[in-house]
Amino acid sequence: ELKVEQNPLFLSMQEGKNYTIYCNYSTTSDRLYWYRQDPGKSLESLFVLLSNGAVKQEGRLMASLDTKARLSTLHITAAVHDLSATYFCAVDTSGTYKYIFGTGTRLKVLA
Amino acid sequence: DAGITQSPRHKVTETGTPVTLRCHQTENHRYMYWYRQDPGHGLRLIHYSYGVKDTDKGEVSDGYSVSRSKTEDFLLTLESATSSQTSVYFCAITRSGGTEAFFGQGTRLTVV
Numbered sequence: 723e724l725k726v727e728q729n730p731l732f733l734s735m736q737e738g739k740n741y742t743i744y745c746n747y748s749t750t751s752d753r754l755y756w757y758r759q760d761p762g763k764s765l766e767s768l769f770v771l772l773s774n775g776a777v778k779q780e781g782r783l784m785a786s787l788d789t790k791a792r793l794s795t796l797h798i799t800a801a802v803h804d805l806s807a808t809y810f811c812a813v814d815t816s817g818t819y820k821y822i823f824g825t826g827t828r829l830k831v832l833a
Numbered sequence: 834d835a836g837i838t839q840s841p842r843h844k845v846t847e848t849g850t851p852v853t854l855r856c857h858q859t860e861n862h863r864y865m866y867w868y869r870q871d872p873g874h875g876l877r878l879i880h881y882s883y884g885v886k887d888t889d890k891g892e893v894s895d896g897y898s899v900s901r902s903k904t905e906d907f908l909l910t911l912e913s914a915t916s917s918q919t920s921v922y923f924c925a926i927t928r929s930g931g932t933e934a935f936f937g938q939g940t941r942l943t944v945v
Binding site for chain 1: 864866868873874875876877878881883889891892923925927930931932933934935936937938939
């Protein structure tokens with residue numbers, strides 16, 4: 723059964739600092755997604771990673787995928803307050819249609 | 834905007850009553866999903882659908898049933914609501930395998 727784990731679950735960081743959120747999953751897949759959720763809101767898509775070694779960047783966020791290690795990372799560079807949100811990774815597997823989310827990482831960027 | 838509407842947006846119901854949540858999409862996508870979101874658990878998949886009348890169980894399907902008689906509508910039913918089903922419910926759609934999901938605005942359900 724597909725399991726998706728994120729760490730850390732909570733992250734409080736200073737503005738200007740760098741940090742990485744990790745997403746591990748339990749079965750073979752080369753399809754991984756990152757989402758952002760603001761408090762009280764729905765989820766919005768950040769990145770779609772569809773192959774081993776895929777790297778996507780948008781502003782201060784960069785996501786990568788290592789399918790051999792079953793690991794994706796979301797790297798935050800020089801954090802700003804506006805990045806405060808909860809970040810989720812999700813995995814789906816070809817042929818099953820299931821779309822499974824991690825538990826989320828709640829990020830708080832302190833001014 | 835991926836054309837997803839959830840209804841109702843908020844509902845308070847009593848233990849033991851049946852409840853149906855509706856997810857409506859306007860873009861004819863094949864895959865639809867129901868999740869619940871609870872603190873400390875992230876989003877957990879309840880049921881999903883890969884076509885009209887094609888549905889399957891997710892991670893936390895006990896106490897829930899679904900139906901999809903039309904492409905655009907995916908209904909989630911709590912046959913007899915319990916307090917443990919108090920949660921925020923999200924519907925999502927994907928265009929095909931290997932694509933991002935688009936979410937509805939969520940339904941906050943409280944079972945008293």
